[in-house]
Amino acid sequence: MGFTVSEHSAxxxxxxxxxxxxxxxLDKVADGAELALTELVANVVRHVPDRGCSVLIQRRPGGLRVEVTDNCPAAPRLTPGGDPLDEGGRGLRLVQAVTDRWGVLPRSAGKTVWFECDG
Structure with a gap:
């Protein structure tokens, strides 16, 4: 399902x-998964010109997978080092910290950023 997201969508x-x-x-993964989804939606709001995205929430054997797909080809970057209070790159550090796996899949017209939480 496609959405146009705003600051209140998360x-x-x-x-x-x-x-x-x-x-x-899967209640035990809810806090981390919610934080990770919030960060991915916030990245769409900040970096995707039309703020359009689709969200897939999928139960998997042993846990959860969430995908956020948008039409912006620029891949998010995990900024090495830097100031932990700096706005840039901090969201992906949180995603990395609260999920078991995450990544980016390039698409012909954009990308999918995904994460998985083991239940």
Whole structure:
């Protein structure tokens, strides 16, 4: 499902994600997964000109996979070192810290940023 996101969209996405996680019995990964999804949606708001994206929430054997796809070809970068209070690159450090795996898949018209949490 495609969305145009705004500064307020992350809260709605977190509630949807938690609803699924509770029903799937994956409550223990909810806090980290919600934070990671918030960061990926915030990156769309900040860096994708039309703020358009689609979100896939998928139960997998042993856990969860979330994908955020947009039409901007620029891949997000995990900034090495730097000031931890600096806005740039901090979100991906959080995603890395609260998920088991994450990555970027280039698409013909954009990219998909994904993460997985083991349940």
């Amino acid at each position: 809260g709605h996405m977190r509630r949807i994600l938690r609803w699924f996680l509770v029903r799937w019995g």
